[in-house]
Amino acid sequence: MVAKSRFEFATADRVIFGAGCLREFKPREFGGNALVVVGRNSTRARPLLDVLERDGVSSTIFNIPGEPTVELVTEGAAKAKSKCDFVVAMGGGSVIDAGKAIAALLTNSGDTFDYLEVIGKAKPLSNAPLPFIAIPTTAGTGAEVTRNAVLASPEHRVKVSLRSALMLPRIALVDPELTLALPRALTASTGMDALTQLIEPYVCTRANPITDSLCIDGLGRVARSLRRAWETPGDIEARTDMSIASLLSGMALANAGLGAIHGFAAAIGGMFSAPHGAICAALLPKVIEANIAQLQAREPQSEKLSRYRHVARLLTGNPHAECKDGANWVGRLCQEFGIPGLGSYGITPKDVPSICDKATIASSMKANPIVLDPVTLQELLKGAL
Numbered sequence: 001m002v003a004k005s006r007f008e009f010a011t012a013d014r015v016i017f018g019a020g021c022l023r024e025f026k027p028r029e030f031g032g033n034a035l036v037v038v039g040r041n042s043t044r045a046r047p048l049l050d051v052l053e054r055d056g057v058s059s060t061i062f063n064i065p066g067e068p069t070v071e072l073v074t075e076g077a078a079k080a081k082s083k084c085d086f087v088v089a090m091g092g093g094s095v096i097d098a099g100k101a102i103a104a105l106l107t108n109s110g111d112t113f114d115y116l117e118v119i120g121k122a123k124p125l126s127n128a129p130l131p132f133i134a135i136p137t138t139a140g141t142g143a144e145v146t147r148n149a150v151l152a153s154p155e156h157r158v159k160v161s162l163r164s165a166l167m168l169p170r171i172a173l174v175d176p177e178l179t180l181a182l183p184r185a186l187t188a189s190t191g192m193d194a195l196t197q198l199i200e201p202y203v204c205t206r207a208n209p210i211t212d213s214l215c216i217d218g219l220g221r222v223a224r225s226l227r228r229a230w231e232t233p234g235d236i237e238a239r240t241d242m243s244i245a246s247l248l249s250g251m252a253l254a255n256a257g258l259g260a261i262h263g264f265a266a267a268i269g270g271m272f273s274a275p276h277g278a279i280c281a282a283l284l285p286k287v288i289e290a291n292i293a294q295l296q297a298r299e300p301q302s303e304k305l306s307r308y309r310h311v312a313r314l315l316t317g318n319p320h321a322e323c324k325d326g327a328n329w330v331g332r333l334c335q336e337f338g339i340p341g342l343g344s345y346g347i348t349p350k351d352v353p354s355i356c357d358k359a360t361i362a363s364s365m366k367a368n369p370i371v372l373d374p375v376t377l378q379e380l381l382k383g384a385l
Helices: 042-054 070-080 093-105 184-203 209-231 236-255 260-271 276-298 303-316 323-337 349-360 363-367 374-383
Strands: 014-017 033-038 058-063 086-091 132-136 148-153 158-163 171-174
Touching (some): 014 236, 033 042, 033 070, 033 093, 058 070, 093 132, 148 260, 184 209, 184 323, 209 236, 209 303, 209 323, 260 276, 260 349, 276 303, 276 323
Parallel strands (some): 014 171
């Protein structure tokens, strides 16, 4: 199959990568007043606040205690209105997505729902967001180089995106030292998210030569370093590998697409209190198995099967591995990490039909390598409980 000859690629204006690079950041170029978006514990942002103070930049702190909601980012924009020159977010994917959305809302009038996909009007942004700097402290989401912000709407019990190429950060500052303090469980779940975001863009219907190269490099890094980072949290080489893999996964998903795993994650994350990375990890081996089975049964000559075979060989290190070996490798890693089934978050078999209905209309589902029928979707979801 001939690779697509027409595609686009966009990422953050600048990517700054390296251990200790936060200390070299020069925020003053963006103005004298920053909205600093952080997680529940503001003390974790101390390294960033020290840099801002050093350069004479005043800070207004806005906390994101969990998954960002439509209401919360609307509140953040109101807090920063008329007094902040730029937005900087330091934290995991939830914090970065919140900062991204707030920066967009600060320069675009109207209701937040005007710009949301699925449950809103999906209007394009009229104006470029306030300058936004993303500083990840986990290695998994790649949100520092994506063009969307995933927001929860408790009212609709779903997660949806505010999306625009204008939302790509001015700077993605990736300092692997910031991930050294990650606990093992979070290392595992975010690392599995990165793995998912490297596999799905590689096998999806919108893959292109640039994203292929990013995914292949990233998969090799995850294969050699995720377990090491989990076993030895202070291993800076493994942490650096995973930070690069996460960065590459964000570039890949932003320019190719995802698949059924993230389609399910959007629905489940809006309906239940479950960490995104853990949802992806629980679903990953099941969706791989279902996609391979459906491709073999309905499209046995599909180029996607050769891609799944390549994934298996990258992950296992076995040049003769077959498609199923990749799914088995992922399944064993989930067991080793103690990844819980989705049932541990209160999801029961009676919830399966409604989750599948919402997942089917999620934007990520549209790029899955093969259309999965309702029966297959329900069976694989039950298998992940």
